[in-house]
Amino acid sequence: MTNSIQILGPRGNTLSVTATGSGPTLFLLHGFPLDQRLWDSQWSSLGQSHHVVAVHLRGFGNSTLDDASYTLADLAEDVEFLRRHLAGEEAIWLAGLSMGGYVAFEYWRLFPSRLKGLILTNTKPTADDEAAQQSRLAMGQKALEQGTWSAVEPLFAKMLSGQTQASRPEIVRLVKEMMQNVPPASIAAAQSAMAQRRDFTPMLPGIHLRTLVVAGQDDTIAPPEATRQWAQQIPGSQFEIIPASAHLSPLEAPDQFNQMVFKFLLG
């Protein structure tokens, strides 16, 4: 069973999490343009041994946007506020998918002593070039002018592998529903924050934490070979590729993903 928790944030904003289980705390950060339901296949498995907390990032799920603009460092501050509230003095495991991974890198930069380890899935440490920044700002503008779905629809085809799209209608439905549910202002704010994100590539050798890096075999947003190369720069990190999965490995291949994470957490 999961609990939905809403907490008044430091700026009067509402921060929400979905949580289950007890034991060492594992925070989960979803990708864009999704919400905490990305982790629906993790509860029953990882919640058996861990206190699992899925954050609704600012403007997504039940967390309010409030300010029209924020940075990924602000989202890392939100995570720290929630960690203090829900885990006290305990250091946490932190898992992030794609945009959630960008926030996890920021959290590591700002609060390294609060971390036991990192799980970076379907993500990358690089910053955007100018063309990518412009296309993010254009998507944000389109969402504001024409609505969320017309702006984010081109991303849908990249989210799931061909196999998932052909054989898992419930996942196709869930992903579309998550994408359609995001308010246009949240699309614009997140794209602007991601466009300004820092390049973590030179900092990778400084990550002295247990780290698991996961890639989907068919992920074109965070391709596996590029992921292998940056993962090798994190000292002692573990790198895994999940077959038959594109950008949303925890949803598309939950058994393999959960086993990998479970082994890593208990290893």
Ligand code: MLT
């Ligand atoms: C995500 O899944 O969070 C996005 O693909 C991140 C991005 O747009 O870079």
